[in-house]
Amino acid sequence: MCRVVDLRQAVLAKNDGAAQALRDELTARGTTVVNLLSSPGSGKTALLERELLLARERSVAVAALTADLATENDAVRLARSGVPVKQVLTDGLCHLEAGMLGRHLDGWLPEDTRLLFVENVGNLVCPAGYDLGESLRVVLASVTEGEDKPLKYPTAFGLAQLVVVTKTDIAQAVEFDEAAFRANVERVNPGVEIVMTSARKGEGLGLLLDRSLAAGAGTGTHTPVMARRQQATGHDHAPVHGHDHGHLHGHGHGHGADHESDHHHHHGPGHAHDHTPAPGADHGHDHGHDHDRDHEHPQVQPAAQTR
Numbered sequence: 001m002c003r004v005v006d007l008r009q010a011v012l013a014k015n016d017g018a019a020q021a022l023r024d025e026l027t028a029r030g031t032t033v034v035n036l037l038s039s040p041g042s043g044k045t046a047l048l049e050r051e052l053l054l055a056r057e058r059s060v061a062v063a064a065l066t067a068d069l070a071t072e073n074d075a076v077r078l079a080r081s082g083v084p085v086k087q088v089l090t091d092g093l094c095h096l097e098a099g100m101l102g103r104h105l106d107g108w109l110p111e112d113t114r115l116l117f118v119e120n121v122g123n124l125v126c127p128a129g130y131d132l133g134e135s136l137r138v139v140l141a142s143v144t145e146g147e148d149k150p151l152k153y154p155t156a157f158g159l160a161q162l163v164v165v166t167k168t169d170i171a172q173a174v175e176f177d178e179a180a181f182r183a184n185v186e187r188v189n190p191g192v193e194i195v196m197t198s199a200r201k202g203e204g205l206g207l208l209l210d211r212s213l214a215a216g217a218g219t220g221t222h223t224p225v226m227a228r229r230q231q232a233t234g235h236d237h238a239p240v241h242g243h244d245h246g247h248l249h250g251h252g253h254g255h256g257a258d259h260e261s262d263h264h265h266h267h268g269p270g271h272a273h274d275h276t277p278a279p280g281a282d283h284g285h286d287h288g289h290d291h292d293r294d295h296e297h298p299q300v301q302p303a304a305q306t307r
């Protein structure tokens with residue numbers, strides 16, 4: 001048992017080192033990483049679709065990398081914005097790691113990128129323990145998920161530097177209790193800002209972009225109590241309640257459907273596809289069409305193996 005804990009600590013400590021190196025390298029060249037965490041279906045991709053367009057409109061050099069267990073659906077959606085987009089398929093791994101991210105950025109991320117949005121694999125457990133070298137960690141929760149989720153996922157919410165509520169356009173229909181949600185967030189992460197958004201209506205898009213850019217400038221970014229505590233204890237990665245810590249074990253539990261395996265030695269290499277538009281190509285306003293992927297993204301190629 002202790003060995004397992006030690007092993008986890010070692011894996012996480014290694015990731016922390018890689019994350020800090022990546023953060024140093026990227027900030028030195030003026031690139032800010034925004035790490036987006038949420039459960040599947042919270043609306044990460046929908047929000048990003050709008051956010052990328054807004055960034056373009058404001059002449060912010062932006063790019064997006066999206067990670068999923070399977071399918072390139074999200075990259076296809078995001079690539080419509082016309083900005084560089086890359087899909088990472090994790091082959092069973094339920095989160096991204098800093099080393100993986102670094103390798104996927106190599107040779108792909110344009111030098112002048114100011115803002116890189118990373119859409120993490122959709123779940124609130126695995127990704128929470130893994131720093132990706134981001135300057136801003138954002139946790140998203142849609143109004144349909146229930147106001148108690150910050151309490152149920154204290155690591156994901158506790159380590160967030162910004163909380164985004166999505167789908168506010170349907171808040172009334174699902175009787176979202178904003179005050180209760182805010183109170184629960186405050187309990188696990190005192191002082192963190194909560195931004196209300198709707199990809200449908202365009203609410204909050206400018207605020208999220210402003211906060212992302214401000215994080216790059218290092219101004220006024222929230223430091224969660226939980227992060228401070230981890231730093232003070234020499235990066236003690238002890239889980240808050242024993243389980244909420246980065247790993248979902250996929251075998252033999254016999255309950256629940258969403259047990260992606262997350263064993264460091266058993267997953268495949270992870271691969272990626274580049275949805276970066278050809279120079280001069282403009283897919284910027286190509287909404288409302290069904291896509292033929294090959295047609296829309298002629299540059300899609302299997303990336304080099306990363307492990």
Ligand SMILES: Nc1nc2c(ncn2[C@@H]2O[C@H](COP(=O)(O)OP(=O)(O)O)[C@@H](O)[C@H]2O)c(=O)[nH]1
Pocket residue numbers: 038039040041042043044045046047122166167168169170197198199200201
């Ligand atoms: N009403 C409403 N639905 C949304 C909004 N954003 C996303 N959705 C819907 O929520 C579902 C999941 O969205 P998606 O972006 O794929 O979530 P992801 O899994 O977090 O990337 C889709 O059916 C979206 O149309 C929103 O702002 N308002």
Ligand SMILES: [Mg+2]
Pocket residue numbers: 044045046074119
């Ligand atoms: Mg998505």
